[in-house]
Amino acid sequence: MNGSRYLIEAKKVFDLEANAILALKSQLTEDFSLAVGSVLICTGKVIICGMGKSGIIGQKIAATLASTGTSSFFMHPAEAIHGDLGMISENDIFIAISNSGETDEVIRLIPFLEENGNSVISITGNPNSTLAINSAYHLNVAVEEEACPLKLAPTTSTTATLAMGDALAVALMVSRDFQPEHFAKYHPGGSLGRKLLTRVKDIMKTKSLPFVSSDAAMNEIIQAMSCGRLGMALVGSAENFLGIITDGDLRRNLEHFSDKFHLMTAAQLMTEKPKTISALEKVQPALELMNKLNISALPVVDDGVVLGVLHLFDCEL
Numbered sequence: 094m095n096g097s098r099y100l101i102e103a104k105k106v107f108d109l110e111a112n113a114i115l116a117l118k119s120q121l122t123e124d125f126s127l128a129v130g131s132v133l134i135c136t137g138k139v140i141i142c143g144m145g146k147s148g149i150i151g152q153k154i155a156a157t158l159a160s161t162g163t164s165s166f167f168m169h170p171a172e173a174i175h176g177d178l179g180m181i182s183e184n185d186i187f188i189a190i191s192n193s194g195e196t197d198e199v200i201r202l203i204p205f206l207e208e209n210g211n212s213v214i215s216i217t218g219n220p221n222s223t224l225a226i227n228s229a230y231h232l233n234v235a236v237e238e239e240a241c242p243l244k245l246a247p248t249t250s251t252t253a254t255l256a257m258g259d260a261l262a263v264a265l266m267v268s269r270d271f272q273p274e275h276f277a278k279y280h281p282g283g284s285l286g287r288k289l290l291t292r293v294k295d296i297m298k299t300k301s302l303p304f305v306s307s308d309a310a311m312n313e314i315i316q317a318m319s320c321g322r323l324g325m326a327l328v329g330s331a332e333n334f335l336g337i338i339t340d341g342d343l344r345r346n347l348e349h350f351s352d353k354f355h356l357m358t359a360a361q362l363m364t365e366k367p368k369t370i371s372a373l374e375k376v377q378p379a380l381e382l383m384n385k386l387n388i389s390a391l392p393v394v395d396d397g398v399v400l401g402v403l404h405l406f407d408c409e410l
Contacts, residue, residue: 106240110252113236117253117260120233128214128230129264132163135212137184139165142173144198146247147190147254154188154258161266170198178202183210191215192234192250194222203227216254232257293379294372296408297393297401303327307335307360314338314359323390323402328363331399336363337392369394370403380408 132139139158143151151167158165168177181187187206191199194217203224206213215228218235225231234257240248265271303321305314307328317326318340329335342362347354369392370379383391389405 106248109238109240110249113249113253114256116236117234117256120235122231122233124230125232125260125264128232129261129268131212131214131230132186132261132265133268135184135186137164137182137186139163139186139188140181141165141167141188141190142170142199142202143190144170144196146251147192147196150251150254150258151188151190153255154190154262157258157262158265161262162269162271163262163265170196170202174198174201178205181206181209181211185211186214187211188214188216189224189228190217190254191222191224192218192247192254194219194224196224200224216257218250218253232261291376292372293370293374293376293393293403294400296376297372297403298323298407299401302331302399302402304330305338305359307358307363309359311355311357314362315343318343323404325390325402326359327392327399327402328359332397334392334394334397334399335360336365337367338362338364339388339390367392371395372400376408379403380405383408 139155141151141155141158142148148167148169155165155167168180187202189199189202194215200223203213207227212230213228214230214232215224216232216234217225218233219225220231220233220235234250234253236249236253238244239246239250301321303317303323303326305317305326305328309317309328314326318324318338324340326338327334328338338359342364346357346362350357368382368386368388370382372393372395379391383389383405391403392399393401393403
């Protein structure tokens with residue numbers, strides 16, 4: 094098989110799976126809305142279960158739900174019938190995944206779930222299957238054919254199931270008005286989580302801040318800025334903050350007062366009452382403020398006292 098043939102086969106897979114996902118829209122019933130509603134009022138957890146490839150998809154759906162505000166975990170059906178059923182409380186909702194709807198390991202759980210009083214949401218490709226019939230709500234993920242050339246390996250069907258799981262998770266997010274800060278709460282290790290949860294005080298520069306007096310001469314100002322490596326100098330002291338001098342201030346004054354520039358003092362160069370930020374502010378708003386003002390550093394001031402400097406580079410967590 095040559096390279097062009099590989100591309101043809103890949104495009105066939107994309108077409109088959111894309112069409113299968115689009116077909117899910119016409120297969121949605123009121124059961125989807127009812128399933129979402131049941132999860133919203135659930136006081137327990139949402140447990141996802143599936144065997145084989147369906148189980149792998151189930152693990153991803155469980156992870157997506159858990160990270161978007163729905164307490165959820167995956168349970169392997171074989172482990173379930175060997176003791177893990179004890180993890181299920183009567184307040185939990187059970188989502189069972191089986192393309193055929195007849196997977197033995199999953200079907201064997203139905204009597205327990207009925208006796209335990211658990212509401213069951215099934216995701217199958219057969220609305221008339223044992224699993225679908227014995228569920229409170231059924232989500233139909235039937236596909237015309239698998240992308241596998243033998244029409245046997247779960248390909249299109251698992252993609253459709255994954256898409257249905259995503260639809261369920263997104264509907265729940267919208268219903269709960271799930272916001273970026275909520276997402277960050279469950280993803281503290283990610284870039285977004287760090288930006289939305291980290292406070293200015295956690296990353297600001299506090300040592301060897303480049304302070305100069307108001308009567309400081311040009312050579313002293315430049316030396317302080319070079320040593321501080323913040324692109325700015327702070328005029329005054331921590332308790333008596335008067336203003337800042339930035340690289341831009343130096344350039345602008347050099348252009349306007351070229352002859353007298355070397356004689357200017359910090360008081361003549363500084364910007365009074367510059368923008369500042371609180372140490373307790375979150376990093377994300379601070380980053381947005383710096384981008385809006387097109388500046389690279391912000392003095393951190395609380396109760397009139399300079400506590401540090403937040404630099405743009407420090408915000409790139």
